[in-house]
Amino acid sequence: MSNRSKIFFKGVADVSPLMIPVVPFGIIFGVLAIDLGLSPITTMAMSIIIFGGASQIIFLQLFSAGASSLVILSSVGAVNSRHLLYGAVLSEHMSDFKMTWKIIISYFLVDQAFAVTNSYLKKSSDKDKAFHSFGAGATCWVIWQITTIIGIFLGSIIPEKLGLSFAVPLTFLALIVDDLRKLINVIVIIISGLIATVGYEIIPFKAYVIVAATSGLIAAMILTKFKGLNNG
Template sequence: MAEAKFTLRGRDEFFLGLRDEAPLMVGVMPFGLIFGALGTEAGLTPVQIMAMSIIIFGGASQVIFLQLYATGANPLLVSGTVSVINLRHTLYSASIAMYFRHLSLRWKLLLSYLLTDEAFAVTMRRYETQPANPLMHYHLLGSGGLLWVSWQLMTLLGLLLGAAIPPSLGLGFAIPLTFMTIIIPHITQAPYLVAILTSGTVAILTSHLPWKLNLIIASVAGMLAGYLAEQFKTKAVRS
């Protein structure tokens, strides 16, 4: 009987995950469409484009991958840049790990695969505001699963429609716009503002370097600057 009750709660958590994730699809769906279209434009085959969405499953990093690939950068440099862009996922992994300790390896592998920005955001909010229950991992299955299905379908649609979307629409501009909606809420906190200004300045100063090396250099510089600003702020408060 206890088992039946738990099965039901797993399903509830799953549907709650779907519901919490749904509003974020507004940003994710055009992004997937654009990625599919850009992939075709960059000369990739449909199989390669779908493989990227399934194997890498990380929006921003896939777009950068395409841009770098177009410059003829070598595979190790492409993978290195993708890794720097996706470095933040280690933080998500560390933050959410305590909730998944009791799970089997199979669950851990599946949930790690589904751990993206948007799914982490809504599922973590759920975990921090709700009392723990042994089936709450179904929430990430719901949020991450919805994101996965949307991303794959929109990639497919984008690569099918690719040629039909006129370049004059400048839909690619939706990507920096989407990223801006993510960073803007942080700018009122000084260390984040320092990270933004440093990263932006360094990206411009190093823009002459080949293979978009300016992305890696600016990212690392911005990260360190944010950290140092935070240390400085903490010390100033203490003294």
């Protein structure tokens, strides 16, 4: 096995344990998309083009609520904006990468791939280290597409009267469980949740997600600064 293959499969092995919680998430997305009336082709196109679990679930939530296209695109863009931070962090390790590799890796740079890629690039000086990023990202992509297809299949055979739309908020609750360990996180979650709940009916253009998220960020900034002043 060549050195490039070894590095590629190391990326696959490093990210594989992180794929366990992705499987039910991808299936739920596929099921919900079909349940909300999207075609299998549209659902797969979303998974290929957006390729971001949280963003795609938010898309479905806003779509089902009748939000405008501008609000949907803005919300999805806001959620995916964290990838700009990922790119900034990895840029110092990728200065010697060819532009082709940078484009490929930027597409595959989801949360799990970033976690293992960042850890590997910090320690590696191998000239073929880009293959690790490719292996990790490609694994995430394949798993997400396969689970989406499984969800599409299941969604087409589950009776409409079952109504699985409730799984959207439950999925997000599962994602934030780990954040409940810190008081600041709990406060920010409560503030964002209250604003989103109240704003659902009164904020125009269904922009409650953007307003709630922005309010949460401002609250987090204030609380973090206040905590820093107290510690100082």
